[in-house]
Each structure stands twice: as C-alpha cells, then as structure tokens.
Amino acid sequence: MGPQRIVCLTEEPTETLYALGEQHRIVGISGFTVRPAIARKEKPKVSAFTSAKIDDILKLQPDFVVGFSDIQSEIAAELIKRGVEVWISNHxxxxxxxxYIQRLGALVGAAQRARDYADGLRRGLDAIERDSQRLQRRPKVYxxxxxxxxITGIRWVAELVRIAGGxxxxxxxxxxxxxxxxxLADPAQVIPLAPDIVFGSWCGKKFxxxxxxARPGWDAIPAVRDGELHEIKSPLILQPGPAALSDGVAEIARIIQAWARR
Incomplete structure (x- = not known):
C-alpha cells in the first residue's frame, strides 16, 4: 500500500503523484507549487523551499515527507527528530x-505506471533530440x-539544452x-564565450x-546583439521533475529552432 499521508516539500513529487493518479495520498504541498494548478486549490501549503511550518506539517499526521537537496536538510532533520519518515532526493x-519518478512511483505501489510515465517522457526527449540533429548549426547557449x-545552469538544464540542439x-x-x-565571480567571463542565445530563469523573479x-561589455555578445535573450519560467525548468522534461525542454527547443531558421 505504501505511505497514505504524504507531504511534498517541493513541486516535483506533487506533479509526479498527480500524473500517476496518486494525488489522494498528498496532504500538504510547497507554497511554490504551480503544477498541476489544481494542487494549489486542493492541498494545504505548508512549506517554502528553505523553510517549513513544522507544526502545521505535524498536524497533518504525515507518514512520509518528500523533499529535495541539501538545502532542505535542516527541515528534514527537524522532522526526523519529531518521528517523521523523510526522503530527501538529490538527483x-x-x-x-x-x-526519481520511478522510485517515487514504486514507493506508492504504482511502479508500472511510473515506468510507463518515465518511458513516455524519455520518448519525448528522444524525439526532440532527433529534431535537433537536423540543425545546420548548433547555438552556443548561456x-x-x-x-x-x-549563477549558471545546473546539470539537468545543460543536458536539456544539449538535447534541444544547443x-x-x-x-x-x-x-x-x-x-x-x-x-561566476565576474560577469565578464561570459563575453569571450560569445553565446548565441541567453536563457534566463531567475528562480522566483522575472527575468x-x-x-x-546593459551589463558592461555584453553588447559584444551575439545573443545581446541579436536580441536572443529569453526567459524560461522557473517552474518549467528549475524543478527536477516532469515539467523540465516536458514543457521546459520543449520551450528551449522552440527557441533554438527559431534561432536556427533565422
């Protein structure tokens, strides 16, 4: 049966559990959750990213809490001290x-559905990569x-840029x-690398x-000269979950394909 009362400290377990049809197990979510939109209406918000309402979480009587990364280690430690089982992923x-999607699915007794879901996401990535291989020239991307x-992009972002053709x-x-x-100690480090496209995803604020x-010397960068400065909304790309592998990479690919046509 697996855990029945799950608190999700970040968005990706919420999106994954909804996608697997296991949203009835979720009793609390992160206040930063935007996917799926219905989760914000249905579930109480009990955490940010670096902080959480510990007492509110405990009142929900969770039998499992899911979070992400070393940044949430203090939240995890406090909950563990209070007798709660916690899983902090670090992918x-x-x-x-x-x-991660397959492991979370297995934990809630939905292993096959999780495998099928992950396989579908992989097929989507493969299709985007096949399209990108037809590009006459690959853009350099910052x-x-x-x-x-x-702060430059994390590993899964760089991998998705590559898959999309950059x-x-x-x-x-x-x-x-x-x-x-x-x-980056000095913004001038970007200038000699001459990126053709700049993607900005300033986690939590508008790019x-x-x-x-207007940064000194950046007018020499091809992306600045050609107006190739694009925002990728952070919920689409900076959550290490399904959004990045679907809508996030699709948006990157769309911009790269448009650059290639130009």
Whole structure:
C-alpha cells in the first residue's frame, strides 16, 4: 500500500503523484507549487523551499515527507527528530529525474505506471533530440539561474539544452551540484564565450533582458546583439521533475529552432 499521508516539500513529487493518479495520498504541498494548478486549490501549503511550518506539517499526521537537496536538510532533520519518515532526493541529471519518478512511483505501489510515465517522457526527449540533429548549426547557449550573483545552469538544464540542439558554454560549472560552485565571480567571463542565445530563469523573479543587455561589455555578445535573450519560467525548468522534461525542454527547443531558421 505504501505511505497514505504524504507531504511534498517541493513541486516535483506533487506533479509526479498527480500524473500517476496518486494525488489522494498528498496532504500538504510547497507554497511554490504551480503544477498541476489544481494542487494549489486542493492541498494545504505548508512549506517554502528553505523553510517549513513544522507544526502545521505535524498536524497533518504525515507518514512520509518528500523533499529535495541539501538545502532542505535542516527541515528534514527537524522532522526526523519529531518521528517523521523523510526522503530527501538529490538527483541532478535527466537520468536522475527519470529514476526519481520511478522510485517515487514504486514507493506508492504504482511502479508500472511510473515506468510507463518515465518511458513516455524519455520518448519525448528522444524525439526532440532527433529534431535537433537536423540543425545546420548548433547555438552556443548561456543559461543564467540567478543574476545577483550570476549563477549558471545546473546539470539537468545543460543536458536539456544539449538535447534541444544547443551547447552550454559552462559545462564544467554545470557538473557542480551546489549553486555556490556555479557562481561566476565576474560577469565578464561570459563575453569571450560569445553565446548565441541567453536563457534566463531567475528562480522566483522575472527575468529582465534589458538588465542583461546593459551589463558592461555584453553588447559584444551575439545573443545581446541579436536580441536572443529569453526567459524560461522557473517552474518549467528549475524543478527536477516532469515539467523540465516536458514543457521546459520543449520551450528551449522552440527557441533554438527559431534561432536556427533565422
């Protein structure tokens, strides 16, 4: 039967459980949840990303809490001290997301449905990659996760850029799991890499392309010169779950294909 009263501290377990038809198990969600939209109407919001309403969570009498990454370690520790079973996943790649979906599905007795769902997402990625292989030229891509300081894209983002037909200009940083190791000490580091496209996804706030274009020396960057500064909404790409492998990568591919036609 698996856990019956699940609290999801981030969006990706909520989206996954809804996709698997197991949303009746969810008793609390993250306040940042936007997918699926109905979850915000149906489920109480008991956490942010770096903080949580511990007493409110305990009142829900969860038998399982799901979170993500070292950033939620203190929340997890407090809940564990209070006798709650907690799973903190730490996946950072496309394969990791697909594996996460299958593990979560298995935990709630929906292993086959989770495998089928993950397989469908993989087929979608394969189709996008086949299309991208027809490009005459691959754009160099700079993905910016935050602007103060500049933080480059995490591994699954770089992998999705590649699948969609681009090449991430900071592959070494993308391999770093922690955001603090993906900080650029100087925005001028981007200039000699000459990205053709800049994607911005400033987690939780609106991307401002005019601010990017106004950075000293950035007028020499092809993406700035050609107006190729694009926002990818953070719920579509910065959640390590189904959204990134469906709508997020599709939006990246759409922009890259349009660049290639131009």
């Amino acid at each position: 950072r790649s496309v394969d990791g997301i697909l594996d 993905f910016e996760e935050w602007d103060e300081p500049l 090449d991430d200009v900071f592959p070494r940083q993308a391999a770093e799991p922690l955001a603090k190791h993906r900080i 401002r392309p005019e601010r990017v274009a």
